[in-house]
Amino acid sequence: MISGRCLCDGVRFQIAGDVGSPSFCHCSQCRRASGSAFATNAGVSTAEFHLTAGGELVREYESSPGKFRAFCSRCGSPLYSRERDHPEFRRIRLGTLDEDPAVRPLLHVWVGSKAPWFTISDSLPQLEKGDA
Ligand SMILES: [Zn+2]
Numbered sequence: 001m002i003s004g005r006c007l008c009d010g011v012r013f014q015i016a017g018d019v020g021s022p023s024f025c026h027c028s029q030c031r032r033a034s035g036s037a038f039a040t041n042a043g044v045s046t047a048e049f050h051l052t053a054g055g056e057l058v059r060e061y062e063s064s065p066g067k068f069r070a071f072c073s074r075c076g077s078p079l080y081s082r083e084r085d086h087p088e089f090r091r092i093r094l095g096t097l098d099e100d101p102a103v104r105p106l107l108h109v110w111v112g113s114k115a116p117w118f119t120i121s122d123s124l125p126q127l128e129k130g131d132a
């Protein structure tokens with residue numbers, strides 16, 4: 001069981017299963033949603049993702065048709081994204097986790113949209129586009 005929470009501690013969740021392989025997403029939406037160079041996202045099973053507190057604080061923004069980004073309406077922390085066409089998965093934001101998920105990022109995606117002021121300095125594969 002892995003737990004996570006937003007910055008203000010109002011929204012809490014637990015993952016009762018495995019966290020998928022994370023990736024660093026440099027797409028312009030993840031940059032804006034995180035306010036940083038990239039977001040670190042990983043897939044989890046919706047059936048194994050449980051909001052344990054603060055469900056009333058969660059708001060969703062439809063950043064692309066059918067893709068919703070959930071965040072805490074009090075503190076602004078990004079929490080996860082979900083897609084209407086793939087309700088069985090959601091992609092959590094690794095920075096919200098309390099524990100080590102025991103998985104490590106495997107690649108950079110949407111490097112074609114990377115912030116010009118950020119230099120990737122590891123040896124992980126880089127995809128021009130990608131899914132995150
Ligand atoms: Zn919050």
Ligand SMILES: [Zn+2]
Pocket residue numbers: 025026027028029030031039110132
């Ligand atoms: Zn992204």
